[in-house]
Amino acid sequence: MFGLKSHQKELIKLSRKCVPKLTPKLYKGQCGKICVVGGCEEYTGAPYFSAHAASIFGSDLVYLLCEKRAGLPIKGYSPNLMVHPYLGDSYSSTHGFQYDFERVTSLVQRCHVLVVGPGLGRDEQMLQQVLQLVEEAPTLGDDHDRCLILDADGLFLLSSESYTERMQKALKKYGDDRVVITPNCVELKRIMTTLEVDSVEKVSEKLGCITVAKGQIDVIVNSLGERWENDYEGSMKRCGGQGDTLTGIIATMLGFSRAVGDFKLASLEGDDAKPLSWAKMAMLSCFIGSTATKLASKAAYEKVGRQLQTTDMNNMVGEVFEKLYPSQPN
Ligand SMILES: NC(=O)C1=CN([C@@H]2O[C@H](COP(=O)(O)OP(=O)(O)OC[C@H]3O[C@@H](n4cnc5c(N)ncnc54)[C@H](O)[C@@H]3O)[C@@H](O)[C@H]2O)[C@@H](O)CC1
Ligand SMILES: Nc1ncnc2c1ncn2[C@@H]1O[C@H](COP(=O)(O)OP(=O)(O)OP(=O)(O)O)[C@@H](O)[C@H]1O
Numbered sequence: 001m002f003g004l005k006s007h008q009k010e011l012i013k014l015s016r017k018c019v020p021k022l023t024p025k026l027y028k029g030q031c032g033k034i035c036v037v038g039g040c041e042e043y044t045g046a047p048y049f050s051a052h053a054a055s056i057f058g059s060d061l062v063y064l065l066c067e068k069r070a071g072l073p074i075k076g077y078s079p080n081l082m083v084h085p086y087l088g089d090s091y092s093s094t095h096g097f098q099y100d101f102e103r104v105t106s107l108v109q110r111c112h113v114l115v116v117g118p119g120l121g122r123d124e125q126m127l128q129q130v131l132q133l134v135e136e137a138p139t140l141g142d143d144h145d146r147c148l149i150l151d152a153d154g155l156f157l158l159s160s161e162s163y164t165e166r167m168q169k170a171l172k173k174y175g176d177d178r179v180v181i182t183p184n185c186v187e188l189k190r191i192m193t194t195l196e197v198d199s200v201e202k203v204s205e206k207l208g209c210i211t212v213a214k215g216q217i218d219v220i221v222n223s224l225g226e227r228w229e230n231d232y233e234g235s236m237k238r239c240g241g242q243g244d245t246l247t248g249i250i251a252t253m254l255g256f257s258r259a260v261g262d263f264k265l266a267s268l269e270g271d272d273a274k275p276l277s278w279a280k281m282a283m284l285s286c287f288i289g290s291t292a293t294k295l296a297s298k299a300a301y302e303k304v305g306r307q308l309q310t311t312d313m314n315n316m317v318g319e320v321f322e323k324l325y326p327s328q329p330n
Contacts, residue, residue, distance in 0.1 A: 002295055002323070003233075004232065004291075008232060008291065011228075011284065011287050011288075011291075012291065012324055014284060015253075015284040015285075016267065017268075017275070017276050017284075018256050018257040018261075018267065018281050018284050018285060018288075019260070019268045019325055020260055020267060020268075021265070021267060021268050023266070029110075030060065030259060030263070030265060031058060031059065031060045031256065032054075032058070032060050032061070032252055032256060032258075033111045033112050033113075034051070034059045034062045034063070034252065034255055035062075035063040035064070035065055035107065035111040035113075036051040036054070036062065036063070036065070036114075036115045036118065036247075036251075037065045037114060037115065037116045037117070037133065037154075038050070038066060038117055038152070039064065039066030039070035039071075039074055039118070039120070040069075040070050040089060040119060040121035040126060041069045041070060041089070041091070041121075043070075043119030043121060044066075044070050044073045044077075044119065045244075045310070046152065047064055047070075047074065047118045047119045048074050048077045048078070049118070049241045049311075050151075051063075052077075052081070052314050053244070053245045054248035054249070054251045055080055055081065055248075056314070056318040057252040057253075057317055058252050059251070059255050061082070062080070062081055062082070063081075063082045063083075063107060064081050064083045065084050065086060065087060065107060066083065066084070066085050066087060067087045067088065067121070067123075068085045068086075068087070069085075069089075069091075069092060071083050071084075071085025084103075084107055086103045087099070087104075087129050088126075089125055093125055099129060101129075101132065104129070104133060105133075109140040109141035109143070110141070112143070112254075112258045113146070113147040113149065113255045114146065114148050115149045115247045116130060116133070116148060116149070116150050116154040117154025117157075117247075118151055118152050118153075118244045118247060120152065120153035127153075127156075127163065130154070130157070131157055131163055131170070134148065134154075134167065134171075135166065135170040138174045138175075138178075139173065145175055145262055146174070146178070147178045147180070147251075148174055148178065149179075149180045149182065149247050149250055150180070150181045150182070151181070155181060155187045155190075155191065158194070159187070159191045159193070164194050168195075168206075168207065171209060174208070176208055176223055176279070177208075177209065177210050177222050177223055177283075178278075179207065179209035180209060180210045180250060180282070180285075180286060181207070181209055181210075181211050182214060182243060183211070183212075183213060184214045185213075185215055188203075188213050200213050201225045201227065203221075204221045204225070205224075207223075208223045210222045210223070210282055210283065210286055212246070212286050212289070214246070216231075217229050217230065217231045218290040220286045220287060220290065222279060222282065224279070226283065228283060228287055230290045230291060232294045232295070233298065234294030234295075234297045234298050235294075235297040235300070235301035236301075237301055237308040239308060239309055241309075241310030241313075242293065244310065245296065245310060245313055246289050247289075248317075249288070250288075253288050254285045256285075257281035257285050261275065261278055268325060288324070291324075292317065292320045292321070295316075295320045295323070295324075297313050300312040303316075
């Protein structure tokens with residue numbers, strides 16, 4: 001399949017244990033409730049790509065929490081997403097917008113997985129609102145195993161001198177390997193400088209998280225130092241937004257893993273399958289995110305060539321899911 005190597009095929013096979021089986025007894029939301037936090041006046045594409053990829057890779061409910069002025073454009077991209085423009089930047093706040101943290105928490109406490117950062121921007125008020133959310137999210141409602149994915153401006157919060165102390169403290173409140181960070185090469189360097197460490201392993205250990213260090217080869221390392229490398233080729237077109245597709249797919253896989261591991265739904269391997277540990281499911285979720293993103297990029301490049309945009313790639317994400325996990329007969 002797609003020129004994948006045998007060890008990659010083995011991991012894809014194992015990941016079937018993370019994917020819930022569809023049955024007539026399921027109700028809405030059991031196969032994942034995701035909230036993407038990002039989107040501001042300048043960037044409306046990034047959170048959309050993440051949320052859209054999460055939807056078409058199979059999550060049941062995908063919410064998008066964004067800046068007030070980003071809400072309408074993003075709603076216009078898709079009626080499938082539930083867009084909540086409850087965040088306010090410095091401009092909105094001086095033009096009649098009143099920030100209400102309770103509206104935010106009532107949304108977030110329903111969600112199994114949060115993606116924080118795509119297209120968030122660097123406005124001071126937005127960063128403060130999101131930092132508070134990252135701090136409170138692990139203790140909201142009854143769910144204390146909520147997962148968090150940090151990317152883009154969410155990673156800026158981690159590497160910036162002004163916010164890093166609070167962010168590092170906040171990440172400690174999440175369970176082991178419940179936080180995933182997805183830095184590109186430049187973001188990784190900034191994080192390593194701020195944390196004063198010299199390897200991906202030390203980043204993961206210090207934060208108690210999984211790091212997906214993106215590049216030609218994606219390097220995935222968990223908090224115990226387990227290291228996987230994904231050298232599947234993908235495509236050579238480097239348009240902006242491919243990292244957003246990645247966070248959306250990882251979010252869906254973490255939501256699936258929670259459905260099977262935390263909420264005990266049957267997986268594609270059936271009820272008798274020996275369950276995997278959370279550590280293994282979380283690593284597999286990141287590996288599938290990386291593989292499916294590269295597969296979508298390759299498939300889109302084969303279709304449209306060098307004009308490839310993230311919209312082309314995102315359009316392949318559902319097809320990639322079907323190739324990885326062919327549908328059971330209905
Ligand atoms: N359509 C959209 O709305 C998009 C919005 N985006 C958002 O744009 C905002 C700023 O993101 P930036 O990524 O520009 O962040 P930064 O302003 O931190 O810039 C990072 C810089 O690093 C460079 N870089 C990345 N990988 C590199 C590598 N391997 N070697 C050398 N240089 C490398 C990039 O070209 C970029 O200039 C974020 O909020 C992000 O989510 C991006 O996600 C792209 C798509
Ligand atoms: N040289 C490369 N060859 C193949 N795939 C790559 C290469 N560099 C990055 N990728 C893939 O592209 C995806 C996004 O990585 P990238 O480094 O572009 O992130 P990013 O800069 O954060 O993206 P974004 O534009 O969304 O902010 C990852 O899945 C990664 O595997």
